[in-house]
Amino acid sequence: MSYQIASLSRLVEQLERLPGIGHKSAQRLAFHLLNIPEKSAEDFLEAVRDAREKIHECAVCCNLADQELCPVCRADNRDTGVICVVEDPRDVMALERTREYSGTYHVLHGTISPMDGIGPEQLRIKELLTRVTENDVREIIMATNPTVEGEATAMYLSKLLKPFGIPVTRLAYGIPVGGDLEYADEITLRRSLEGRSRID
Amino acid sequence: MSYQIASLSRLVEQLERLPGIGHKSAQRLAFHLLNIPEKSAEDFLEAVRDAREKIHECAVCCNLADQELCPVCRADNRDTGVICVVEDPRDVMALERTREYSGTYHVLHGTISPMDGIGPEQLRIKELLTRVTENDVREIIMATNPTVEGEATAMYLSKLLKPFGIPVTRLAYGIPVGGDLEYADEITLRRSLEGRSRID
Numbered sequence: 001m002s003y004q005i006a007s008l009s010r011l012v013e014q015l016e017r018l019p020g021i022g023h024k025s026a027q028r029l030a031f032h033l034l035n036i037p038e039k040s041a042e043d044f045l046e047a048v049r050d051a052r053e054k055i056h057e058c059a060v061c062c063n064l065a066d067q068e069l070c071p072v073c074r075a076d077n078r079d080t081g082v083i084c085v086v087e088d089p090r091d092v093m094a095l096e097r098t099r100e101y102s103g104t105y106h107v108l109h110g111t112i113s114p115m116d117g118i119g120p121e122q123l124r125i126k127e128l129l130t131r132v133t134e135n136d137v138r139e140i141i142m143a144t145n146p147t148v149e150g151e152a153t154a155m156y157l158s159k160l161l162k163p164f165g166i167p168v169t170r171l172a173y174g175i176p177v178g179g180d181l182e183y184a185d186e187i188t189l190r191r192s193l194e195g196r197s198r199i200d
Numbered sequence: 201m202s203y204q205i206a207s208l209s210r211l212v213e214q215l216e217r218l219p220g221i222g223h224k225s226a227q228r229l230a231f232h233l234l235n236i237p238e239k240s241a242e243d244f245l246e247a248v249r250d251a252r253e254k255i256h257e258c259a260v261c262c263n264l265a266d267q268e269l270c271p272v273c274r275a276d277n278r279d280t281g282v283i284c285v286v287e288d289p290r291d292v293m294a295l296e297r298t299r300e301y302s303g304t305y306h307v308l309h310g311t312i313s314p315m316d317g318i319g320p321e322q323l324r325i326k327e328l329l330t331r332v333t334e335n336d337v338r339e340i341i342m343a344t345n346p347t348v349e350g351e352a353t354a355m356y357l358s359k360l361l362k363p364f365g366i367p368v369t370r371l372a373y374g375i376p377v378g379g380d381l382e383y384a385d386e387i388t389l390r391r392s393l394e395g396r397s398r399i400d
Binding site (some may be wrong): 004006007013014017018019020025027031032034041044047048049052055065066071072088090093096 | 203296
């Protein structure tokens with residue numbers, strides 16, 4: 001005999017599908033969503049609906065955008081001659097937080113991963129080639145993740161871009177700032193040695 | 201100069217208000233909610249809407265219910281002569297998981313906590329007294345949390361119930377099953393000694 005409340009179970013079940021949310025957290029979120037005032041609940045639902053309705057991919061760089069172009073492609077102070085290729089819109093946010101980079105981006109929306117059945121045709125590679133063909137691009141920075149898939153994708157793209165004669169660069173590998181040499185893995189440390197630079 | 205996408209920021213902000221969700225998790229959830237198929241998104245929104253619409257407090261025990269009575273109060277095999285008083289609907293779920301208890305519940309929806317401005321009148325105490333007056337109750341089990349507020353609330357209620365002459369009991373304190381004596385705190389251990397029982 002079960003004493004479950006159907007609509008509560010359904011809500012908990014839906015919340016459990018969210019990434020990183022287990023059963024206990026889902027219950028906690030469900031009770032929260034039941035207890036907040038009507039106005040807050042409406043704002044919450046509206047934010048989900050509105051974001052899903054308005055957000056799509058930027059016509060140029062495939063980053064998320066709520067207009068035809070994303071905020072970076074829309075800005076007139078960004079250097080369109082430099083394209084930084086990333087896997088995911090979150091990587092754009094991470095790089096923007098450095099306040100260092102003034103070029104543009106290209107979001108692949110994934111990496112080549114035969115294990116997951118993702119080949120080059122599922123990524124926004126065609127769009128990147130179009131940009132390179134139609135615009136005056138001076139440098140392409142590969143900023144895919146330092147994983148096997150990220151590396152493979154960067155290698156694949158750099159070969160694909162070779163005929164265009166545009167310099168392709170890769171983000172530096174090395175020990176993270178504030179990290180501890182003792183705890184760095186061998187591969188990172190080896191790359192860090194290889195990439196050492198002169199102190200002037 | 202900020203390159204934010206308004207509707208995305210709004211969604212992340214809304215998700216950050218959920219309990220236990222920080223900025224990074226909120227971003228992750230937002231991307232998930234943007235990427236799922238339309239049907240899944242509709243199911244999600246509908247589950248929230250539906251639960252908020254249907255779920256209210258049980259007319260008898262103040263537990264959550266989607267009908268006039270909660271599943272426990274609706275069942276005809278529960279002993280209405282025993283009432284287990286808990287703080288929260290989640291406590292009902294926890295006790296139900298034991299499959300041991302066959303009485304009914306009463307959900308207070310909080311504890312007396314002057315620091316948070318919660319007095320007895322904000323809890324469902326009136327409803328409990330009505331039940332005790334109108335029904336033939338043989339035992340009331342206090343199952344509020346073993347915290348200062350939970351204890352104070354249990355003491356307050358047992359005094360309030362004294363005139364009715366109904367036995368009021370309290371859940372046993374002691375070392376948790378599978379726990380380690382060495383790591384038990386003094387108060388728990390002391391209570392565990394006080395509550396020792398004979399091995400027959």
